[in-house]
Every structure is written in C-alpha cells, then in structure tokens.
Amino acid sequence: MVLHNPLTTRPRVQAVPVVPATSRLRGVDVGALRMDADGFWGRRQAVNAAATLAHCLEWMERLGWLANFDRVARSEALEERTGWVFSDSEVYKLLEAMAWELGRQPDEALEVTFSTLVDRVARAQDADGYLGTAFGHRGQAPRYSDLSMGHELYNMGHLLQAAVARARAGHPDDLLVEVARRAADHICREFGADARDGVCGHAEIEVALAEAGRAFGERRYLEQARVFLARRGHGTLPVPPLQSAEYFQDDIPVRDASVLRGHAVRALYLSAGAVDIAVDTGDTDLLAALERQWENTVARRTYLTGGMGSRHQDEGFGDDWELPADRAYCETCAGVASIMFAWRLFLHTGDVRYPDLIERTLFNVVATSPSPDGRAFFYANPLHQREAGEPAADGVNPRAEGGVRAPWFEVSCCPTNVARTLSSLAAYTVALDDDGIVLLQYAAGELHAGGWRLRLETRYPDQDRVRISVDDVPADGARLRLRIPSWADAASVAIGDAPARPAAPGWYDVVDVSPGAVVTLTLPRSPRLVFPDGRIDGVRGTAAVQRGPxxxxxxxxxxxxxxxxxxxxxxxxxxxxxxxxARASAVIVEQAPSGDPLPFGGQPDAGIVTRSATVTLVPYHRWAQRGPSRMRVFVPLAPPPGDAH
Structure with missing residues (x-):
C-alpha cells in the first residue's frame, strides 16, 4: 500500500485538531471563532477555562495521580500506585485541553501551569522513550504484560494527542512534543511490522499516531497506525472473564464490519483513527466500510440525543434497536468520540449528515455533562431516571451512573474529555474549501478564517435567528454556505432587506456575498413530537419532544x-x-389494581384518567441542575378517547 507523506506540500497549520493529508474540506483554528461570553457555547468555554481545567488538576493532585509521575522520576517502588492503570491518560487529556486553550487565547498563568505539569511528566520518561506509571518499574508487572486491559498504548496515545495540540498551537519545539516523539519512536520500535505482534485493548493509539504523523511530518507514525489497524479483529487479545473479543473490536477486521459494536468509546476512537489512516493512504475500500458502519450505527444504535452505548455491563453498543431509555448508558466520552469520528468523515465527504449528528451530540450529550460551574459532571447520560438520587458529596463517586453530576469519579475520563472538547470547540464550527466557507454550528462571536471576517449575532439554540455580518472576504472568492439542520423544515435565508427565501433542510444553502452584506438565517424551532421507531421495544408507545436541536x-x-x-x-x-x-397537553392516570398478586394480569391500559393537565418540558442538557430529580425523555402516550378504563 502506498503511503502519502502528510504536510509535504501543505503550509504549516496551527491549532487545528484534524489535518488530513488530503480532504474535501479543511478545519479552522481553535481561535478562529471568538465566541461571545454570554452565548450558549461562549459561556461554557469561559467556564471551562476559568474553572474546569483547575478543577481537574486539583483532583489529580489530591488523588496522587500526578505524584505517580514524580515517584517514577525518583525511581521509587510503586507497588501501591494510586489510581487505575489508565489514570495517566487523564493527565494527558488535561494537557491537551490546556494546549488548545492556550492556542485559543494566551494566558500567562495557564502557561506556567502547563509547563510545570509537562516537566513533571517528562521527568518520568524512561531512557528508551517508554512513558507510563503503572507497568515496568520497581514493584510492578513488566511492560506490555497485559495488552488487553493495561492501557499502556492508550495512555501514550493521549500523550501524543496533547503534543499535537501543543505543536499546532505554535510550539513545535516544546518539551511535550519532544517527549511525545520519543514515546512514538519507542512504540514504532516495539510494535513495528517486524517486532512485537500486538494491539492495545483500548483503541486510541491509532488515531493518535495518525495525527502525530501529520503534525510532526513522520510517515513512520502513520505506518504504525496502519499496522495496528490491520492487526485488530483477528482474536489475538486475551479475553478477560465476562468480556468477549467484540468488546475490544478484536472479533472482526475493521474493514469487514457492518456496524459499530462492543465497548462504545473503544469502537469510536478506533473508527476515527481508521478514517485518518484510510484518507492518508488512499484506501477507498476502508473509507466506504467506515461510512457504512457510521450510517448503520446512527440508524439502529444511536439515541435521540446522539448518545451511543446502551449497555452498562460493558459500556457498549447493544444489538440493533436495543435502545432502552432507562438503561441507556450514553457515556459522555462516547459522545466526544462520536464527534471525532463524524468530523473526520465530514472533512472527507462534506456530507451534511455528519455535522447534523455533531450538533445533536454537542447540545444533548457534551453540554449535558458539566454543571453550570464546570465542577461536576455526568458520566452516563440516561434518558429516563427512575430515582432522584442524593446530592453529590465532595468526593470520588464510585458509580458512573446516577441522577446527579459528581465532582469526580473513580474512572474520571469524562471531565477531561469535556475539557478538551470545549477548549477546541471552535474548530468544529466552521470549515473551508476551495469555494469558500461553510458555517456548520451556530454560535455568537467574531469569525476570522481563511481571509473571511464575519460577525455572528444569535441566541441560538434559544432563538430562531442567526444574523451574519460580512466584514471581509478573501480576494479569490466569497461563497458562504450555511448548514440547514435536518429538523428545520421552515428555514429561510434573507440577504439584506430582500425578502426571505426558503432553505432546504438537511442541506447547505449557498450565498454569494461581499463586504458589507448581511445574511439572516431563520431556523424556526417550534416544539414537535418525535416518535421512536416501532422496532425499539424499550420505548414503544411513547413520544419525545424536541425543539430545534x-x-x-x-x-x-x-x-x-x-x-x-x-x-x-x-x-x-x-x-x-x-x-x-415546551408545554405539552397530558393526562394524569391513576393505575387501578389488577387484583393479581403479580404486577401482571390486568386489562391493557387499565387505569382511571383523573384529569387533564399541561406539563412543562425543559432542555435535557439542563436536567438535574435544580437538584436531584426524576426524569424521562420518552413519555408514554395517552390512550385514544374512549379507550381508558
């Protein structure tokens, strides 16, 4: 297979998370859209920078996860190392979030914090480039002695992603980049085509190596990512009790699968990396397989919120149509990984379905996880909460699921994943191509990208209108494309004072503009009932309410x-x-006793309608912000008149 060498013919790029060697569209800098501090996403970015980054750092210090690096650096025995074997990855994800944040807007204090943390990590690196605090040191199991569950390559993958962020944010010679390159070189030596024949039980190193290869101009890293991808799916990983090869995506080669399966985060990270590999190697068959897998997964195994993963037992995808509301897992990290997968497919294809799903996932998974103050999080995101739960204490929550946001978890992958997503969010709102600029997600702020200067004024998603003032355009073209969400049946576009014209939902509206033009996009957000597919047993006979996204x-x-x-x-x-x-019409039903000792045996819909009522529904991303509560997204439908008993 012929490998293209990324970036050999492209200009140096700064602060862009994903830079394919070739693509139909290009992402923009994380600082390209300066979001207004009082906008939906601007508020969240500000809280992330001011509170969440420090919150994560404080918890890692408190629990000794950072001290693990110090102890390795001092060559201490680590028989009683603190944290799970993957706690190193949370440090690296935090570094990535900080790197993107510094790329978005310089901050002297954060720069000092970042550099100090990098120095602690760097001191723990072994002479041959290996970096990890859970294996290979005094009192620990040997390196790579547990590829299934040891997470060593997974951890170093997140190290590479942090280094990519730092390099792309204008620091290609940073110490973190040096550390990451030594780690990547070590991995290539240990796991190259003629070396150790193994893969990591938790996919992540694939997407990390591919992007590091692009960022650092190292073809070897892309080749190693391809080797890892080719090895997976042949049942080589030892399978722990109560798991299966499917859990690790080690049951079927990636290019032969028809749908995502197994552990959701693993599957989505692997798929994101596979897109990178397919694009940069020109593997059209692999790309076609990944597009098919995305389409089938969205059509049969994805929740209304965009959440993925219906099984708590293995944090995994269930079978087709297995989407129960009350047992939905919908891990926040799976939402982040879904965005990573969809974004890469979008850059390659330009298909509007991918940013459509990204919007749904951003508003209903990513925005749902953090509390307004940025110091508590949902790990799982069920669509039906039967018990209100107890207020979260200021401590480590041992359970991922629950009816309250918790400040920290024993497995705290979600806070840092939210942090790195919010700090880099602007890069997923806009794209460029040879014809102009494409607005994908709508947030108030100033946009400077590719010779364009736009001012976006909007209260979206809480208002219908997006006003776009064009201050400057590139000399070689001024075509503005607006993504019209698939739900926006009555969308319209107006240029200046001209009458508005309809805009087709689920497509792009194209506008030729010049400096001084004002474009108004209207996306009416009338609440509407959404009915589940009849093949989804868990919510048959119910409806949900959606308003805009x-x-x-x-x-x-x-x-x-x-x-x-x-x-x-x-x-x-x-x-x-x-x-x-929204306010919806409802009836309140008191269920009549069936007379059977079991909760079965009565007549269908046996009950007494006591009164009509009007109920208030609120955005799912705000649930439990007023304290512990019970909640449901899918609400049973009232029986037709005359059917009640």
Missing part, C-alpha cells in the same frame, strides 16, 4: 405536588413553545 425532558420537579412521573401520559398533539422548553 434540543431534546426536551420531563422532570419531576416540574410536576404538580403528588403527581408521579409514571402517571403522566402525553396527548399526541403539537406542544407549545415556552421559554427554551
């Missing part, structure tokens, strides 16, 4: 006193808009 939910705190969440039945008529949520 926001999935809404019914919370117990919004119900009248004494009304149980289970008693509410939605009347199947269009809801009315209210603030950023």
């Amino acid at each position: 926001l999935v809404l939910c019914l919370e117990s705190v919004d119900l009248p006193h004494g009304v149980a969440l289970e008693s509410v039945r939605l009347v199947p008529r269009a809801p009315e808009a209210e603030a950023d949520g």
Whole structure:
C-alpha cells in the first residue's frame, strides 16, 4: 500500500485538531471563532477555562495521580500506585485541553501551569522513550504484560494527542512534543511490522499516531497506525472473564464490519483513527466500510440525543434497536468520540449528515455533562431516571451512573474529555474549501478564517435567528454556505432587506456575498413530537419532544405536588413553545389494581384518567441542575378517547 507523506506540500497549520493529508474540506483554528461570553457555547468555554481545567488538576493532585509521575522520576517502588492503570491518560487529556486553550487565547498563568505539569511528566520518561506509571518499574508487572486491559498504548496515545495540540498551537519545539516523539519512536520500535505482534485493548493509539504523523511530518507514525489497524479483529487479545473479543473490536477486521459494536468509546476512537489512516493512504475500500458502519450505527444504535452505548455491563453498543431509555448508558466520552469520528468523515465527504449528528451530540450529550460551574459532571447520560438520587458529596463517586453530576469519579475520563472538547470547540464550527466557507454550528462571536471576517449575532439554540455580518472576504472568492439542520423544515435565508427565501433542510444553502452584506438565517424551532421507531421495544408507545436541536425532558420537579412521573401520559398533539422548553397537553392516570398478586394480569391500559393537565418540558442538557430529580425523555402516550378504563 502506498503511503502519502502528510504536510509535504501543505503550509504549516496551527491549532487545528484534524489535518488530513488530503480532504474535501479543511478545519479552522481553535481561535478562529471568538465566541461571545454570554452565548450558549461562549459561556461554557469561559467556564471551562476559568474553572474546569483547575478543577481537574486539583483532583489529580489530591488523588496522587500526578505524584505517580514524580515517584517514577525518583525511581521509587510503586507497588501501591494510586489510581487505575489508565489514570495517566487523564493527565494527558488535561494537557491537551490546556494546549488548545492556550492556542485559543494566551494566558500567562495557564502557561506556567502547563509547563510545570509537562516537566513533571517528562521527568518520568524512561531512557528508551517508554512513558507510563503503572507497568515496568520497581514493584510492578513488566511492560506490555497485559495488552488487553493495561492501557499502556492508550495512555501514550493521549500523550501524543496533547503534543499535537501543543505543536499546532505554535510550539513545535516544546518539551511535550519532544517527549511525545520519543514515546512514538519507542512504540514504532516495539510494535513495528517486524517486532512485537500486538494491539492495545483500548483503541486510541491509532488515531493518535495518525495525527502525530501529520503534525510532526513522520510517515513512520502513520505506518504504525496502519499496522495496528490491520492487526485488530483477528482474536489475538486475551479475553478477560465476562468480556468477549467484540468488546475490544478484536472479533472482526475493521474493514469487514457492518456496524459499530462492543465497548462504545473503544469502537469510536478506533473508527476515527481508521478514517485518518484510510484518507492518508488512499484506501477507498476502508473509507466506504467506515461510512457504512457510521450510517448503520446512527440508524439502529444511536439515541435521540446522539448518545451511543446502551449497555452498562460493558459500556457498549447493544444489538440493533436495543435502545432502552432507562438503561441507556450514553457515556459522555462516547459522545466526544462520536464527534471525532463524524468530523473526520465530514472533512472527507462534506456530507451534511455528519455535522447534523455533531450538533445533536454537542447540545444533548457534551453540554449535558458539566454543571453550570464546570465542577461536576455526568458520566452516563440516561434518558429516563427512575430515582432522584442524593446530592453529590465532595468526593470520588464510585458509580458512573446516577441522577446527579459528581465532582469526580473513580474512572474520571469524562471531565477531561469535556475539557478538551470545549477548549477546541471552535474548530468544529466552521470549515473551508476551495469555494469558500461553510458555517456548520451556530454560535455568537467574531469569525476570522481563511481571509473571511464575519460577525455572528444569535441566541441560538434559544432563538430562531442567526444574523451574519460580512466584514471581509478573501480576494479569490466569497461563497458562504450555511448548514440547514435536518429538523428545520421552515428555514429561510434573507440577504439584506430582500425578502426571505426558503432553505432546504438537511442541506447547505449557498450565498454569494461581499463586504458589507448581511445574511439572516431563520431556523424556526417550534416544539414537535418525535416518535421512536416501532422496532425499539424499550420505548414503544411513547413520544419525545424536541425543539430545534434540543431534546426536551420531563422532570419531576416540574410536576404538580403528588403527581408521579409514571402517571403522566402525553396527548399526541403539537406542544407549545415556552421559554427554551415546551408545554405539552397530558393526562394524569391513576393505575387501578389488577387484583393479581403479580404486577401482571390486568386489562391493557387499565387505569382511571383523573384529569387533564399541561406539563412543562425543559432542555435535557439542563436536567438535574435544580437538584436531584426524576426524569424521562420518552413519555408514554395517552390512550385514544374512549379507550381508558
């Protein structure tokens, strides 16, 4: 297979997370869109910078995860090392978040914090480039003695991604880049085509090596990523009890699969890396397989929120149509990984379906996880919470699932994943190609990219209108394309004072503009009922409410006193808009006893309609912000008139 050498004919790129060797579209700098601090995403970016980064660092210090590096540097015995074997990766994800944040806007204090942390990590690196605190040192198991669950390559993959962020943010000679390159060279020596025949149980090194190869101009890293991908799927990883080869995506070669399966985060990271490898090696068959897998996974194994992963037992994808609301896992990290996969497919194809799913996932998974103050998080994101739970204590939460955001978890992959996504978010809002600029996600702010200067004024997703003022355009073309979301049936576009014209949903609207032009995009967000596919057993006979890109939910705190969440039945008529949520017609049903000792045996829909009611639904991303609550996204439908008993 012929490998293209990334970046040999392209200009040096700064602060762009994904830079394919060839692509239909190009991403922009993480600082290209300066989001307004009072906008939906601008607020979250500001909180991430001011609170979340420090919060993550404090917890890692408190729990001794950073001290692990210090102890390795001092050659101490680590029989009682703190944290899981993958805790190193959280340090690296935090460094990546800091690197993107510094690329977005310089900050002297953060720069000092970043450099100090990098120095502690660098001191723990072995002479041959290996870097890890859980294996290979005094009192520990040998290196690579547990490829299935040891996470050594996974950890170093996140190290590489942090270094890519630092290099692309204008620091190609930084110490972190030096450390990462030594680690990558070590991996190539240890696991090259003629060396150790193995893969990591948790995919991640593939996407990291591919992007590091691009960023550092090292063809060897891309080749090593390709080698890892080719080895996976042949059942070579030892399988722990209660798991399977599918859990590791080691049951079927990637190019032969028809749908994503197994552990959701592993599968999505692997798929993102596979796209990078396929694009940079010109492997059209692999790309076609990945597009097919994405399409089938979205069509059969993805929740209304964009969440992926329906099984708690293995944090994994269930079978087709296995999408129960109350047992949805929808790990926050899977949402981040889904964005990584979809973004790479978008850059290659330009297909509007990919940014459509990214929008859904951003608003209903990524935005749902952190608390407004950026110091507590959801790990899992169920669509039905039966028990309100208890207020989270200031401690480590041992359970990933629950009805409250927790400040930290025993497995705290999600806080750092949210942090690195928010710090680099602007890079996923806009794309460039030879014809002009494409606005993909709508956020208020100033955009400077590729010779374009635009001012975006909007309260989206809480308002319908996006006003785009064109201040400057490149000399070689001024074609502006606007993504029209697939839900926006009544969308329209107006240029200046001209009458608005309809814009087709699920496509791009093209506008030729010049400096001084004002374009107004209107995306009416009338609430609407959404009905699940009849093949999804877990939510048959229910409906959800969606408003614009926001999935809404019914919370117990919004119900009248004494009304149980289970008693509410939605009347199947269009809801009315209210603030950023909706009001829907409902009936309150009191279930009559069946007379059977088991909770079975009664008549279908046996119950007494006590009264009609109107219920308030709020954006799912805000659930549990007012304290522990019970919640559901899919609400049972009221029986037709005359059917109630």
